[in-house]
Amino acid sequence: MSDLIQQVNSPADLKKMTVGELNEYCNCLRKYIGETVRNTGGHLASSLGAVELAVALHFVFDCPADKILWDVGHQAYAHKIITGRRDAFPSLRSNGGISGFPRMKESDCDAFTMGHSSTSLSVGLGLARARDLLGQSYNIVSVIGDGAFTGGMAFEALNDIGASQAGMTIVLNDNKMSISKNVGAMSEYLSKLRLSKRYSRLKRTVQKGVLGIPLFGEHIYKALDKTKDGIKALLQNNKMFEQMGIKYYGPIDGHNIGNLIEIFKQTKNECGPSLIHIVTEKGKGDSAAQCDPSKFHGIQPVGANKEPSFSDVLSRFLCEEGEKNSSIVAITAAMADGTGLTAFSERFPNRYFDVGIAEQHAVTLAAGLAAGGLKPYFAVYSTFLQRGFDQILHDVCINNLGVTFLIDRAGAVGSDGITHQGIYDLSYLSMIPNMTILAPKDGNEFYKMLIWSQSFNGPLSIRYPKNYAFDSECADIEYGKWEVVVSEKSNIYILAAGGRALRAAQAVGNSNVINARFIKPLDTEFLNSINKAGNIIITVEDNALSGGFGQAVNSYLTSCGLKAKISCIGYSDEFLDDFSVEHSLESAGITANGILSAIKNLK
């Protein structure tokens, strides 16, 4: 670690530095972040792009009195290092260590706990209104990326912010990238704003040059100026923010620390809301990350798990079946790589829709596509589908449409931590009428489910974690039927929902192990057959107990008159504040030992 990094223990230390020293400090920060994140894994490219931004903000504003809200929060590593977490930074994304996202409980400089996109403007406005009503005075800065700016919540907040005229600063960190290249009309609008800056510069150059021509210079300039004014009006009429009542500044080079400081100082004490549009480069200063910012958006730690992934299976299915079945269309909300849609997007660009970070829209778009006669597959992480609950219920399920949700990263997610756990989908989906829910044990079964899904004509969810251990044989998919994986002469029945639960169950021994591949509807015929006095039933799921698989089994058996003894294993009614999948599974008892002790307690 360089000396300069060591010298900064808090934002106060930055405030003593010259711009030259701050630039030098930024270089050191980049190096430290690059070296550390290559070991720990994490969001490298985004954080490298926001180094000067973090330094300039902490130079001008006074945390924790002033509130800086980092949207999503994956780009805030420099902020963490500046605000007292330099030495702990190598513990990033591990238990007992530093979270990869801002957390109020970690530091009073983290003004809000974040992780899901597009929340910073709403939180900022809430703080601003609270501050004003309570007669307090502090500054609020919401930092939002151009990717996060595609989320519906950001638009809803802008609408309210413009009308409220609350005093707050929005920094729009525009690197033209979401995880992949940013998409949509807003992204194009931002390009126009960038162009308008170039236009203003061009105009100044032309003015200087033409006016220098003796005699005719002024006439030529006036003629040219008319044309240019036309172009300028076109661009400036596009200034949506100004028309909404939000002062617009920019675009500004987001790596020029002097300029950033100047503009933040200027807008700090202004009345009303302002938006500073800065242009940055994702991965800045790190040649590998700069060349391929998508790949370096989030990187795995050295020696990461190399198990096969469910998203690769999905990718294969969509490409193979997409060729034969032209009604298949695929949707992502800015997560093509993570969910396995990239190959399909290249092969069938007309049947692929990246809607931006807009899960709610994605769900209802899928409903519309299905209503129009297509077969939509929406691949999405469990945690982000939480955004689309009403759309699933109101648009997909009431209309009973053939939309398939491919719910990736279901269950414990490990190093992304509390905000990203995928342990609620069984709970929020099971309660919706018309919804069918499947959980594959491995890639082979997942592929069979996907093939089966093509002829299934209703709302369908298939949920799975990132990886699976290995492929195994599996029985054909039959609606509402489970698969007996281990049959023993035993009174113990372990009902496992999904691959992780099944692996734990298979390691128990001397018990019947059932692959409860249909979470909804339950295999009631099978349940009836084992609901006998003297039998022990253990349900295991990588989901919250509340509203999950076990509760559904329990309440079905109770409604029939419960004769067997039953115990349910899953996550308790607390947020899963954990950075390791193994540790999460272990602490919930989703292990052979956990199941054995549940059996013992029932005996």
Ligand SMILES: Cc1ncc(C[n+]2csc(CCOP(=O)(O)OP(=O)(O)O)c2C)c(N)n1
């Ligand atoms: C609701 C939601 N959906 C998806 C994500 C996953 N995600 C994390 S960062 C990101 C891209 C953000 O792009 P941008 O705001 O431009 O920041 P950058 O990484 O480019 O700096 C996405 C899609 C998320 N955090 N929240």
